[in-house]
Structure formats: structure tokens, C-alpha cells
Amino acid sequence: MADQYDLIVIGAGPGGYIAAIRGAQLGMKVAIVEREHMAGICSNWGCIPTKALLRSAEIYGHMTHAKDYGLSADTFGFDIPGIVKRSRAIAAQMNNGVQFLMKKNKVDIIWGEAEITKPGEIKVAPTKKKIVEPQGPVPKNALGEGTYKAKNIIIATGARPRVLPGIEPDGDKIWTYFEAMKPETMPKSVVVMGSGAIGVEFASFYRSLGAEVTIIELLPQIMPVEDAEIAGLARKRFEKRGIKILTDAKVTKVDKTKDGVTAHVELKDGKTEQISGEKLISAVGVQCNIEGLGLEKVGVKTERGAIVIDAYGKTNVEGIWAIGDVAGPPMLAHKAEHEAVVTVEKIAGLKVHGLDKTKVPGCTYCEPQVASVGLTEAKAKESGREIKVGRFPFVGNGKAIALGEPDGLVKTIFDAKTGELLGAHMIGAEVTELIQGFVVAMNLETTEEELIHTIFPHPTLSETMKESVLDAYGRALNI
Numbered sequence: 001m002a003d004q005y006d007l008i009v010i011g012a013g014p015g016g017y018i019a020a021i022r023g024a025q026l027g028m029k030v031a032i033v034e035r036e037h038m039a040g041i042c043s044n045w046g047c048i049p050t051k052a053l054l055r056s057a058e059i060y061g062h063m064t065h066a067k068d069y070g071l072s073a074d075t076f077g078f079d080i081p082g083i084v085k086r087s088r089a090i091a092a093q094m095n096n097g098v099q100f101l102m103k104k105n106k107v108d109i110i111w112g113e114a115e116i117t118k119p120g121e122i123k124v125a126p127t128k129k130k131i132v133e134p135q136g137p138v139p140k141n142a143l144g145e146g147t148y149k150a151k152n153i154i155i156a157t158g159a160r161p162r163v164l165p166g167i168e169p170d171g172d173k174i175w176t177y178f179e180a181m182k183p184e185t186m187p188k189s190v191v192v193m194g195s196g197a198i199g200v201e202f203a204s205f206y207r208s209l210g211a212e213v214t215i216i217e218l219l220p221q222i223m224p225v226e227d228a229e230i231a232g233l234a235r236k237r238f239e240k241r242g243i244k245i246l247t248d249a250k251v252t253k254v255d256k257t258k259d260g261v262t263a264h265v266e267l268k269d270g271k272t273e274q275i276s277g278e279k280l281i282s283a284v285g286v287q288c289n290i291e292g293l294g295l296e297k298v299g300v301k302t303e304r305g306a307i308v309i310d311a312y313g314k315t316n317v318e319g320i321w322a323i324g325d326v327a328g329p330p331m332l333a334h335k336a337e338h339e340a341v342v343t344v345e346k347i348a349g350l351k352v353h354g355l356d357k358t359k360v361p362g363c364t365y366c367e368p369q370v371a372s373v374g375l376t377e378a379k380a381k382e383s384g385r386e387i388k389v390g391r392f393p394f395v396g397n398g399k400a401i402a403l404g405e406p407d408g409l410v411k412t413i414f415d416a417k418t419g420e421l422l423g424a425h426m427i428g429a430e431v432t433e434l435i436q437g438f439v440v441a442m443n444l445e446t447t448e449e450e451l452i453h454t455i456f457p458h459p460t461l462s463e464t465m466k467e468s469v470l471d472a473y474g475r476a477l478n479i
């Protein structure tokens, strides 16, 4: 029997649906298999609904100091069901948007759970996984159970919350991001285990709406992948907002009590502490969805729980490719999307650059925001290079002052010999929108000279970026 498809993609998250669209653009006959929700974790339970929650928290935060802007907002408040409703509606809108895109690009949707039976063939069965409610709508005209054949298969099955033994989420007192995304009432206190982007964003959201929040982090630094100086500033700002932070701290046990939970924490000095809260959010990372896909049967190699690929998404088995979270860190939607395009273009035989993981930006939408790309100062030093470091605080920027956002810092790291921009790290208002300037610069292999010759518009927060570059070369103007 001839192949039904040129390409079958398993999983309709940002990796999968972008792969399907790019395949269709390149003239392939494409199908995408999804078992739970079009648009994946990103749009349904990740990137987008969290940003909707954080936007409500941000506006509420502005209202609390309306007076500083010469405004009066004597009566204001929040309504948790209303905040959650808005976030869920936005998730649904994204889900529908991806269904529309599949239709527009003539991509067949196959609804169910896929397993690879042999290279070039999958079997789709009704979903066995327990679905998280509310489930996205099943797309109209979706195909169902059956065996489907394709020249190439891309696995884009994403990830799920990592669970620590003995601290299993119960959906009531111990939450993962699923429950934290749709609280029915506002908890009085929340213990957040883990200070990566997910943990810190939820800590920020719940604190903004008045909960007592404690973050417990195993490593010496919160936001462990970020530059130490920026993470240190974030910590200070969080503590100023009333968030309690324990680092070098290991949760050894969680007891459920009548009113919530008590986390038993072992500290570096051997002392122990007990932290109680109404809810505990377990945010200790994610685990790839590699089970039930037939990987062992067809011999696809995995390592440390992720599918092993090269820079073009190729696995060790001819015709089987993997992208996004299931192919390992960084577990970010934009990495999944980029990997999708690279992989499909490689399948199509186009000349393509492999994914360069050193240039994947990271953004955390807590208050204050944190964003970065490239090497941290510590990593740049470790690489043995002589470096130049520039810093520019938001307090020297007119737009930041006008916005009432004077707390922030842009830090840039250059190779002292070549002027190559090695890394950029930012904290402050809207830095998640600013970082892209440095990402483009790094991709174009820009040096300090070209950045200094670039005109940045005034008044914008982006001027802090240029000033940081100037500072690395002893030439900052506004400080």
C-alpha cells in the first residue's frame, strides 16, 4: 500500500502544528495526530494562559498604586473566577486558532493516541490518558482510529509535570501547573517548590493577589539558569514584595494537614524548617512524554528521558524525527517551533542551518520580568575568554522613569578580543519584549561596534540596551 501521507506529526503543540504547517507550505501531504488539545500545553496550560493570569495580576498591581500616577481608584478588587474565566477563554481562542490553521493548510487532523508500529507506520487508538479538564474541543471532521502510513514521522509529544516520589499532586492541596492555572478561590498561602520559570511565575501571580508565598529552591540560586547577578536582583525584588525565599533547601516530605500542607525542608547547614501553606505548587520541572509511543519497539534512542536527536531533529531511526520538549531542553515553545521548521526543511531536502541552542532566548514573566540570551557571566568566564561586561540600570532611562519603572538592569557580556556579543541578561519592565534585539544581534554575529553605531529610538526602554553596550566599553552616557 502506498504511503497515505508524506508527513505525519504526532502531537499538535507549538512544535507539532508548526511542523505540519511548514510541511504543507512545502507541498507535503500532512496529517497531525492529537489526543487531548489542539495547540498543546503552550496554548492550553502553559505560555498563554499564564500570561493572561499575570496580566490580570499586573493591572491589579498598578491599581494598588494608582495614586502615584495622579489617579484615584478608591474601590477596586479582583474576582478569581473572572480572572480564570478570561485565561481559559484565551486558551480556547488559541486552540480554535490552531484548528483554523490546520484547515487553511489542508492538514488532516487525526484524533486519538498514536503509537509508532514500525518506521513509516502509526496506529491511532482512542485516548487512554486521563484528560485534564476543561478539554479542548475535538476538531470537526477529525479522522479517528486506524493505521496510517507516511514517509516521515515527527514526534512532538511534549512533556508533563515532573513528580517527586512522596510528593505526588492530588489536585486538591498539592498542585501542578494544571490546578494552579484554575484556582476556584484565592488561597491565603502558597508554598512553591522549585524556582524555575513556572514556579516563579505562579509565585508572582499569587503574591500579586495577596497570598503569602514561600519559594523553596534546592539550588543556591533562584532561577538557576539565569545569570547570578540578575537572579540575585530578582530575589531582592521578590523579597521586597513579601515573598519568602529559601535556597539550598530540600523538601524532604510534605504532610497534608486539615488546612493545607506542611513542607519539611532540610537546609544547607543541616537545620530543618517546616513551611505551611494552604496549597503547595510542585514546579520541579517537566518530564518528556516518551511512553506508549513504541519507541523501544522501533529502536528510537532516548537518553535521560528525552529522545536523542541531531541539530536537525533526526533520531537514530531513518524516517523518524523528534522536536520540542520531547527532544529535551530548553523546554520552550519558541525552541519547539524553530526546531519544527528546521526539521521539516531538512526532510524536504532544503539547505538549512541546524538549531543553535546557545542562541535560544529565555523569558520569565514574573514581576519584575527577567530575560536572557547566550552565556551568563560565569559561563563566559568558564569558557576561558577574556570578557568585557556592561551594565545599565533603568534608573538612568527617561522612559523607565516616566513609566514609574525605575528598577531594572541590562547586562551585556562581550568577548574582549573580538567584540562578539556573548550574552545579554535583563531584569525590569518589558524586558521580555526587549531581549529579541540582542537575539537578532547575536544571530548576525554583531560586535560592540555595530551595536554602538545603531540608533535606538528615544524615549524607549531599549536605550538601556545600547547604554549597557557602551558601558562595557567605558562609554555609558546617561549614568
Ligand SMILES: Cc1cc2nc3c(=O)[nH]c(=O)nc-3n(C[C@H](O)[C@H](O)[C@H](O)COP(=O)(O)OP(=O)(O)OC[C@H]3O[C@@H](n4cnc5c(N)ncnc54)[C@H](O)[C@@H]3O)c2cc1C
Pocket (backbone or CB within 6 Å): 010, 011, 012, 013, 014, 015, 016, 033, 034, 035, 036, 037, 038, 039, 040, 041, 042, 043, 045, 046, 047, 048, 050, 112, 113, 114, 115, 156, 157, 158, 159, 177, 198, 289, 292, 293, 323, 324, 325, 326, 331, 332, 333, 334, 335, 336, 363
Ligand atoms: C505553566 C507553563 C508556562 C509556560 N510558559 C512558557 C513561556 O512563557 N514561554 C515558553 O517558551 N514556554 C513556556 N512553557 C513551555 C511550553 O509550554 C512548552 O515548551 C511547549 O508547549 C512545548 O511544545 P511541544 O510542541 O514540544 O509540546 P506540547 O505543547 O506539550 O504539545 C504536545 C502535544 O502532544 C500531544 N500528545 C502527547 N502524546 C501523544 C500521543 N501519543 N498521541 C497523540 N498526541 C499526543 C499532547 O496532548 C500535546 O497536545 C510553559 C509551560 C508551562 C507548563
